[in-house]
Amino acid sequence: MKRIAVFTSGGDAPGMNAAIRAVVRGGLHHGVEIFGIIRGYNGMIKGDIIPLNSQSVSNIIQRGGTILKSARSKEFMTPEGRKKGYDQLKSHGIEGLVAIGGNGTFTGAEIFFNEFQIPTVGAPGTIDNDLFGTDYTIGYDTAVNTALDAIDKIRDTADSHDRIFFIEVMGRDSGYIAVQSGISGGAESILIPEERQTIEDVVGTLKAGFEKKKSSSIVVVAEGDEEGHAAIIAERIKSTIDVPVDIRVTNLGHIQRGGRPSAYDRILASRLGLGALEGLLAGHKNEMAGIVNDKLVYTPFHDTITKKKEINSDLLRLSGILSK
Amino acid sequence: MKRIAVFTSGGDAPGMNAAIRAVVRGGLHHGVEIFGIIRGYNGMIKGDIIPLNSQSVSNIIQRGGTILKSARSKEFMTPEGRKKGYDQLKSHGIEGLVAIGGNGTFTGAEIFFNEFQIPTVGAPGTIDNDLFGTDYTIGYDTAVNTALDAIDKIRDTADSHDRIFFIEVMGRDSGYIAVQSGISGGAESILIPEERQTIEDVVGTLKAGFEKKKSSSIVVVAEGDEEGHAAIIAERIKSTIDVPVDIRVTNLGHIQRGGRPSAYDRILASRLGLGALEGLLAGHKNEMAGIVNDKLVYTPFHDTITKKKEINSDLLRLSGILSK
Amino acid sequence: MKRIAVFTSGGDAPGMNAAIRAVVRGGLHHGVEIFGIIRGYNGMIKGDIIPLNSQSVSNIIQRGGTILKSARSKEFMTPEGRKKGYDQLKSHGIEGLVAIGGNGTFTGAEIFFNEFQIPTVGAPGTIDNDLFGTDYTIGYDTAVNTALDAIDKIRDTADSHDRIFFIEVMGRDSGYIAVQSGISGGAESILIPEERQTIEDVVGTLKAGFEKKKSSSIVVVAEGDEEGHAAIIAERIKSTIDVPVDIRVTNLGHIQRGGRPSAYDRILASRLGLGALEGLLAGHKNEMAGIVNDKLVYTPFHDTITKKKEINSDLLRLSGILSK
Amino acid sequence: MKRIAVFTSGGDAPGMNAAIRAVVRGGLHHGVEIFGIIRGYNGMIKGDIIPLNSQSVSNIIQRGGTILKSARSKEFMTPEGRKKGYDQLKSHGIEGLVAIGGNGTFTGAEIFFNEFQIPTVGAPGTIDNDLFGTDYTIGYDTAVNTALDAIDKIRDTADSHDRIFFIEVMGRDSGYIAVQSGISGGAESILIPEERQTIEDVVGTLKAGFEKKKSSSIVVVAEGDEEGHAAIIAERIKSTIDVPVDIRVTNLGHIQRGGRPSAYDRILASRLGLGALEGLLAGHKNEMAGIVNDKLVYTPFHDTITKKKEINSDLLRLSGILSK
Structure with missing residues (x-):
């Protein structure tokens, strides 16, 4: 050749x-x-x-x-x-x-x-x-670090305001980015396509956090196969959970593709x-x-x-x- | 005291x-x-x-x-x-x-x-x-640099795929973050509440870019007073412009608040x-x-x-x- | 327990x-x-x-x-x-x-x-x-990325001024940080304790670069077992090489230990x-x-x-x- | 024209x-x-x-x-x-x-x-x-932020080991980089050509820190007009101060010139x-x-x-x- x-x-x-x-x-x-x-x-x-x-x-x-x-x-x-x-x-x-x-x-x-x-x-x-x-x-390693950098930044706000943040990361039908960025970002919960968690599971985790006086939480959500996953889940949790919480959603989007x-x-x-x-x-x-x-x-x-x-x-x- | x-x-x-x-x-x-x-x-x-x-x-x-x-x-x-x-x-x-x-x-x-x-x-x-x-x-300076970092990353993808990206930044009813992150990010167009631009203006700028063989473009949009600003504008431009373009929208969201x-x-x-x-x-x-x-x-x-x-x-x- | x-x-x-x-x-x-x-x-x-x-x-x-x-x-x-x-x-x-x-x-x-x-x-x-x-x-991974970040920055100057930079990284008697930061930083030469290279080898590599019109070069040097390794090597090369070159030395030092x-x-x-x-x-x-x-x-x-x-x-x- | x-x-x-x-x-x-x-x-x-x-x-x-x-x-x-x-x-x-x-x-x-x-x-x-x-x-702004990033990293080590770090930054005969990176880095002392401080002044500041149980300190030194400024000053302080301290010196060098x-x-x-x-x-x-x-x-x-x-x-x- x-x-x-x-x-x-x-x-x-x-x-x-x-x-x-x-x-x-x-x-x-x-x-x-x-x-x-x-x-x-x-x-x-x-x-x-x-x-x-x-x-x-x-x-x-x-x-x-x-x-x-x-x-x-x-x-x-x-x-x-x-x-x-x-x-x-x-x-x-x-x-x-x-x-x-x-x-x-x-x-x-x-x-x-x-x-x-x-x-x-x-x-x-x-x-x-x-x-x-x-x-x-x-x-992959770069994308995980970019997502992590974003999670670290968002945690500053979550802590300052006692909020729960749902953060949607990329990965199509794979949960790899979610798992690694979630663990390294200290997320309280990680939702991935490979492991079906019910809304009740997430609510349970969040409630257990309240009881331990955890005032802020990060939930990392893999984009999975549906558009707007994190927003939908957050909405359902808001209507299910019976404690007063300030829930925000952010989708990291295309920043995960680029960079050094x-x-x-x-x-x-x-x-x-x-x-x-x-x-x-x-x-x-x-x-x-x-x-x-x-x-x-x-x-x-x-x-x-x-x-x-x-x-x-x-x-x-x-x-x-x-x-x- | x-x-x-x-x-x-x-x-x-x-x-x-x-x-x-x-x-x-x-x-x-x-x-x-x-x-x-x-x-x-x-x-x-x-x-x-x-x-x-x-x-x-x-x-x-x-x-x-x-x-x-x-x-x-x-x-x-x-x-x-x-x-x-x-x-x-x-x-x-x-x-x-x-x-x-x-x-x-x-x-x-x-x-x-x-x-x-x-x-x-x-x-x-x-x-x-x-x-x-x-x-x-x-x-403010930190937020502008965070937005800029994101714009730099997104430009990598915009260039690689010949796309137009609409990037929404924070600022409530002020265009400061948009102007500084847009200029420093080399944006082709910047939309801020302080300066009313019509959809036609933006389309004009983007078309002028095509004619100069510019294959990718970044438009920075201040969140202004409406939720989902960038998405709405992108939609209207898509339906107006008569050249084939791949338009994407990303909202930088809460990452702009945190960080060192x-x-x-x-x-x-x-x-x-x-x-x-x-x-x-x-x-x-x-x-x-x-x-x-x-x-x-x-x-x-x-x-x-x-x-x-x-x-x-x-x-x-x-x-x-x-x-x- | x-x-x-x-x-x-x-x-x-x-x-x-x-x-x-x-x-x-x-x-x-x-x-x-x-x-x-x-x-x-x-x-x-x-x-x-x-x-x-x-x-x-x-x-x-x-x-x-x-x-x-x-x-x-x-x-x-x-x-x-x-x-x-x-x-x-x-x-x-x-x-x-x-x-x-x-x-x-x-x-x-x-x-x-x-x-x-x-x-x-x-x-x-x-x-x-x-x-x-x-x-x-x-x-280790963080230290390598910190060293890499520094190498990327120094390359900006090396390129702008057509210089050769000797960059000393940490690692005690191990060349791991040098090898990974050197390869990922695009170094022209990497000197590590595990692989004895003579001054003549390095001079050969640098000269070959000149012949290909490479105007700048990065040589990454593991700290090895001697203090001031990079500075000594650079000095010896300066006195050996018969082409006019602008050689600089920098020791990354303690920044490699810290950081997120x-x-x-x-x-x-x-x-x-x-x-x-x-x-x-x-x-x-x-x-x-x-x-x-x-x-x-x-x-x-x-x-x-x-x-x-x-x-x-x-x-x-x-x-x-x-x-x- | x-x-x-x-x-x-x-x-x-x-x-x-x-x-x-x-x-x-x-x-x-x-x-x-x-x-x-x-x-x-x-x-x-x-x-x-x-x-x-x-x-x-x-x-x-x-x-x-x-x-x-x-x-x-x-x-x-x-x-x-x-x-x-x-x-x-x-x-x-x-x-x-x-x-x-x-x-x-x-x-x-x-x-x-x-x-x-x-x-x-x-x-x-x-x-x-x-x-x-x-x-x-x-x-200038980029160089200050690069120096600051390095100081933040070094402070991690200074705190972990209860050390005093002398960090030399660029600036030729001007103390601008030193002043801004020193203040923003939370330095205990900043030495610049514009303001003559004696070794006694620095020793006094460091001792006052000990008395307040401050276990680590950062001293930022402008390169001033002499080569190896920070190293010389650190050496003199080591021989003057009568408390047991672990003093380290690092010269940020050429990383301050490059980067985005x-x-x-x-x-x-x-x-x-x-x-x-x-x-x-x-x-x-x-x-x-x-x-x-x-x-x-x-x-x-x-x-x-x-x-x-x-x-x-x-x-x-x-x-x-x-x-x-």
Whole structure:
């Protein structure tokens, strides 16, 4: 393989630039030309493909977002779209792909390989940490710290005003961000899709807090599958609880996606970017590079897509004990 | 005056603790005993009043929120409530008050003085910077930097995905936070109550951006007087604009209130806390300590309540030029 | 066991407070009374021992340092000192100890057990990450991010002035902080005790950079075993290199110890604090609780003291490739 | 004037990029072409001059350092060097200059004007805040907050270990950074060139602290005119004081120059960049744009160079009272 292209796809995540840099610098090391595709599959179809050298990725390791930009592509879901993409890669002499993204991205890559035999190795780039085949995904540690920073700030107000705050964090249908930001933020209660808690459970926890003279509380809510989760839950609790409480709701929203990546995310992204490139060079395809127990592993896209990563049950137990 | 009490009231603001510390250390310097009232006027009514010494305020200058807590008091709006408060102060031998808060707090203090002749000097503590009589209020600089940090993060995503983001910041009916965070965040457009812009104006700015190949934009919206401002405006623009755009809305919410105060806020709060105390000792009453052009001044509560502080028109002009 | 005491010893590390909190809340969960010893072995000798309840550890998870303070104790190195300590514990009814610290602390605990049969389980609290028996130590992730933040800032100046910066980071005789902060900071070269590099190697790397028109460079130097390491190396390189370069040296120093702990450190510390307590209750002694491959394990003090934790060789290779 | 060039010179300061951006966007607004000179006077001599458009300064407002780079130029101190610089400007059609820097920069600009009649208006860019003619310089607020952040971190360790820390901050022969970071960091003592304190004074303050059971102390030392100031002072105090104390010294060094500029610095830099440009267009020359009492003013280089800006004596008094 002499020419490989890298692209980012799906929601941006802090550390994606570090992964791109590792692919480019790794290419230099292995004598492979690296190209960048702008805006994911969309750019592939349009031929928005540029050569990347060491200078192109200089001074980007500390930046959030992705210098290659990201986009969703409806056209790539059609055979015609993929054919156009293939023609563009062909005309640029691209023989393999490194895809930084999540399961949507990997699904597209697998279909594309089956049709045109251009192999892809993926690197898990998503703040949600919901990908089977790696302990952590690129961007997750930064997102958790951003959420934590917000929780710390909100606790100042919660304490000053004796309030209960419901804080909604990202994570789609995964509770990872909620669990880690909730435990580290000292939340009294954490609501995640993986563990069904009833309104009565939450009311119970909050009431137990009152009895211990706890005057303020933080409840972290994973966005789960419904829009406006935290607001709805808070509303129901307000109408259920029979003690006078001042309940506020805040949705952390898009701040969780951006920002300077943490040390952990930069190193993880560097290892995974290089790992994806070297996997491709070693003949891997339709697989995602991941780090499990501090070791590089490759997992078939099929498994990353169909298998569910479980939240460590130690953490759920820990959360229960610490909020006493 | 031998005994003075300090309290915080209204929304908490970063730097309030630095102001409390300055009152206590200033009391030590001037040989005056300082007491703290917990939860503002509510605590005054209940007699929740504690002595404060140098150790009480050690290691608090860096903390957000207020160690004296804050609350709204309906009871203090009644003559009976104020009488109770007076009796409590009397029984503690309190002869004067330092009130850290905003216009609601000062209004109460003035009525209280007229009834019971216990003088209050105020220190402006609110993130909104909407108080006449001081260039800046305690907490404003920190809140602007918190909003800015969020805008910087969101721009990473806006750039990566070619999106337009509407970001709603705090400020009640004042546009200060919006103007400073918007200019420093490089916003393409800033919507504030002080300057009526039509939907057409905003659409015009955004379209001009497209024509210059600007692929992402940030619009900062002051919360103004309506709930959900940013969401409503974004919706109306979506239905008006005839170019395909991906518009997102995020409301920064309560993170803007908390956090470690900035250097500026800690110094401002220290000067104003000491200034309020020394004003009280010098015979001031019904006045707010403020810093105007780097000098300590006292302004009658009547003026802080009735006069409107204007946003420097240089800033509005600057914003227009820089977003080109 | 009905009464357990917790203490911190050795250099302070961010997350120690989260570990203390976990011990206290865990005690509540298991119906065990928890006491805190102030200033480590010194406080034990003096009987500076206080009961801790849920409120004592409220709102400390986000604070750097240690609320129990830390100190070195020469007296505890003598049999007389340890006898005094034992008498104090006895008189307080303390039956077991949770020691948060490093190898110096654990060595003392083991001798103490052999003399007086009061069992200790340790939790690894040190920013250096140099303890065998755990993948990470409490405080390490925060220290790396603090060092990284400093490197990011210094790179702004290095780039603006085309300079080479030698940045010395902490870690005693371990290169962990240097390796992770160096890779994540995009350092051109990383000098650690574990891997002897000659001055010629560094000069070679820097010269190769010049040839690729790299105008600025960052060299991260682990403090190693000599004081002023970075300054000495920089001086020698200045006198060796035959290209005109502007070389500056900065020693990050004590900022690396403090600050709000990261999410990772708070969770790690919470798991290890609870793990140490529950280990003690389950009959462990002379062992350190650690997390290896995301699982709680106990390692004899003897091993944590005598065995050397190796730096993952993948990281050293990564560093070489990324600086191309 | 149809073509104006902007450059940065002297030590880099956070906000310089915001000032460059304001010059460029202001040029667009006024229909003037803006060029950038790379590496200050050095680049002028070499003709390293590039056109800047709106895109060139997009997404730089949040970055530390300077995209135009900075350097000292010995050659520009010679008539021959300046002649070369003039020829280069001439050949590019440059009719005026905006110089972002300090007094060294302005001195060169004035000599250059006298020889070649190319006018310069300056913008004060230095973290030291030592320029007469403006309340604050670009980069100062950020540097103070960086120093403060470090002091907050070090206090965690000082408190945990009952230590006295001497922290040296930047500022050359000015005590501005020391005063503001010291007051906001709650320092027990602040040593600045403007106010001679004897070793006895400091020892007195520290002893008074001991007597009040203050177990830790922070002394902030301005770098002043001697290298290693803090280390020398600490050594002398160690040998003078007769109480057992654990004294540590840390020099914050170059981290104070870099990093994301604060909101204040971005706005100040934007106002001053635009102000310098508009001053030049209005016929000003040999003057520095400054903000005094929130208003744009122009001060002759002669005054900025010869006059000394005094530290507000309120702050010095405040510092004395608060450390009680």
